Amino acid sequence: MRLYFELAKKSFQRQIVYRMATLAGLITNLFFGVLRASILIAVFHAQTTPVANYSVQDTITYSGLAQAFIGAMAIWGWYDMIKSIKSGEVATDLSRPFDYYNFWLAQDLGRSLFQLFTRGVLLMIVFVVAFGASVPASLQQWAPLLISTLLALLLSFSWRFLASALGFWTTDAVGWMRLASLGILLFTGFALPLAFMPPWLQGLCYLTPFPGFLNTPIDIYLGRTTGSLAIGLIALQVGWLIVLVAAGRFAAHAGRRKLTIQGG
Amino acid sequence: MRFRATQLRCNWLIYRKLIGAQVRAQMQYRASFVLEMIAQFAGTLLDFVVVIILFSRLTALGGWTLPEIGLLYGISSVAFGLADMVIAGFDYSYFGPAMVRLGEFDRVLIRPVSAFVQVLTSQFTLKRLGRIGQGVIVLGWALIALGEIWTPIKIGYMLIVMVSAAFFFGGLFIFGSGLSFWMVESLETMNMATYGGQFMTQYPMTIYGDFMRAFFTFVIAMAFINYYPTLWLLDKPDPLGGPTALLAFIAPFVCLLMFAIGVQLWRIGVRRYASTGS
Numbered sequence: 001m002r003l004y005f006e007l008a009k010k011s012f013q014r015q016i017v018y019r020m021a022t023l024a025g026l027i028t029n030l031f032f033g034v035l036r037a038s039i040l041i042a043v044f045h046a047q048t049t050p051v052a053n054y055s056v057q058d059t060i061t062y063s064g065l066a067q068a069f070i071g072a073m074a075i076w077g078w079y080d081m082i083k084s085i086k087s088g089e090v091a092t093d094l095s096r097p098f099d100y101y102n103f104w105l106a107q108d109l110g111r112s113l114f115q116l117f118t119r120g121v122l123l124m125i126v127f128v129v130a131f132g133a134s135v136p137a138s139l140q141q142w143a144p145l146l147i148s149t150l151l152a153l154l155l156s157f158s159w160r161f162l163a164s165a166l167g168f169w170t171t172d173a174v175g176w177m178r179l180a181s182l183g184i185l186l187f188t189g190f191a192l193p194l195a196f197m198p199p200w201l202q203g204l205c206y207l208t209p210f211p212g213f214l215n216t217p218i219d220i221y222l223g224r225t226t227g228s229l230a231i232g233l234i235a236l237q238v239g240w241l242i243v244l245v246a247a248g249r250f251a252a253h254a255g256r257r258k259l260t261i262q263g264g
Numbered sequence: 265m266r267f268r269a270t271q272l273r274c275n276w277l278i279y280r281k282l283i284g285a286q287v288r289a290q291m292q293y294r295a296s297f298v299l300e301m302i303a304q305f306a307g308t309l310l311d312f313v314v315v316i317i318l319f320s321r322l323t324a325l326g327g328w329t330l331p332e333i334g335l336l337y338g339i340s341s342v343a344f345g346l347a348d349m350v351i352a353g354f355d356y357s358y359f360g361p362a363m364v365r366l367g368e369f370d371r372v373l374i375r376p377v378s379a380f381v382q383v384l385t386s387q388f389t390l391k392r393l394g395r396i397g398q399g400v401i402v403l404g405w406a407l408i409a410l411g412e413i414w415t416p417i418k419i420g421y422m423l424i425v426m427v428s429a430a431f432f433f434g435g436l437f438i439f440g441s442g443l444s445f446w447m448v449e450s451l452e453t454m455n456m457a458t459y460g461g462q463f464m465t466q467y468p469m470t471i472y473g474d475f476m477r478a479f480f481t482f483v484i485a486m487a488f489i490n491y492y493p494t495l496w497l498l499d500k501p502d503p504l505g506g507p508t509a510l511l512a513f514i515a516p517f518v519c520l521l522m523f524a525i526g527v528q529l530w531r532i533g534v535r536r537y538a539s540t541g542s
Binding site: 018020021023024025027028031032034035038039041042043046047170172174175176178179181182185186191192196197198201 | 293295296299300302303304306307310311313314317318320321322323324325326447449450451452453455456460463464467471472473476
């Protein structure tokens with residue numbers, strides 16, 4: 001346990017080195033947040049049917065939060081593990097006396113918590129101050145929000161690990177990672193809040209693990225998901241997490257036999 | 265003058281040879297190539313899927329119907345895809361870290377071929393055909409859905425606009441590569457202009473706030489990529505009362521100007537290049 005804590009800490013600290021890059025990422029996310037919010041607000045002005053009780057403020061807040069999660073969830077793809085398979089470094093990692101899954105999990109948690117607390121939080125502060133985004137008022141909201149957010153980060157990792165593990169078979173899993181990101185863009189509610197979708201598409205989304213990546217914590221933040229509904233959605237997150245972790249562990253275990261070590 | 269012409273032909277031959285090699289190399293990993301192209305196709309088409317979903321509640325967005333937005337989207341998407349495929353060597357996210365920070369650019373400077381041609385031929389991302397393909401599909405649909413408005417002049421103008429818009433986007437990437445001679449770490453901010461610009465130009469400019477609209481008309485002249493040209497194509501009046509025909513007429517020139525600015529900054533950057541310390 002100590003080892004994984006240290007791995008996470010080191011990974012967190014490594015991020016501090018890239019201050020300028022983090023700042024650049026923050027500004028870029030802010031800009032896209034404003035663009036997406038403008039589009040959704042235009043939808044409000046033009047709508048003929050109400051959008052599931054979202055207010056303009058909810059929409060702005062949603063756009064900000066979706067951008068705030070980009071860094072933490074590596075929404076545009078995560079290539080650390082793929083690179084180590086491609087370069088052959090993976091051989092050293094596999095021969096070390098630790099659990100391969102937890103080795104990456106710890107490092108990714110360190111990375112994503114850093115991203116969340118710097119890029120994510122700063123971005124939300126700007127959104128609250130400059131654009132009037134909301135902040136959860138009650139303490140009853142914060143507890144499920146924190147749990148749901150942590151689960152979302154874990155879900156995101158387990159999905160990216162699964163995609164990366166395909167590299168054990170194909171060596172270059174970049175294409176798989178790109179496809180894996182696709183699922184995230186639409187079905188998590190990143191490109192569009194689930195509430196803005198027609199009911200059949202929302203239903204389709206809830207057949208996948210993806211709403212738990214983003215839409216669930218955001219709706220809890222907005223206070224739109226409360227009480228037993230919140231508990232139910234968090235339980236759904238836990239359920240999918242168990243499935244995805246099991247699948248990832250199985251893939252890494254089975255793939256180990258198929259792995260071709262590169263380099264030399 | 266004669267010397268100039270020979271040099272140009274020589275560069276063209278080198279360009280064709282090296283791009284051919286690039287394309288063949290990318291076809292070596294056939295499975296990975298196909299997968300990435302599909303991901304490109306679906307990933308970029310997603311932007312239009314979102315528009316379609318939004319229109320399940322609307323009849324018009326900012327005064328624009330779905331086929332009208334399709335036209336904006338198609339022009340922007342095809343132009344961006346073309347630029348991103350052809351000038352991928354100038355993609356700053358690759359050029360900055362690989363060429364400038366690691367000092368790879370040394371190698372370019374000692375070869376007896378124009379540095380610009382070498383960088384241009386160093387990458388050619390065929391998988392962008394996925395992005396271009398979805399743009400063409402949306403554009404084709406919009407052309408048919410808008411039906412009667414088309415005249416040969418309008419079609420010709422649209423093609424010119426698409427090519428000049430590609431130059432605009434290409435110029436932004438080259439500008440970013442030029443900036444990388446001064447700073448590498450904060451290059452991601454250029455994404456606002458490139459990917460941000462592409463995303464932004466998928467929707468009519470009117471839906472963004474006054475500040476953003478002014479910025480993207482007068483500073484980074486994004487509005488000339490497809491907004492003013494499309495206003496003219498659709499015979500729509502400019503909501504701010506601008507002279508639509510005139511703005512549409514100068515749009516291709518503005519795009520070429522933005523390209524020239526990008527290339528010029530890159531040239532200045534090259535002169536400033538001082539390799540790495542190690």
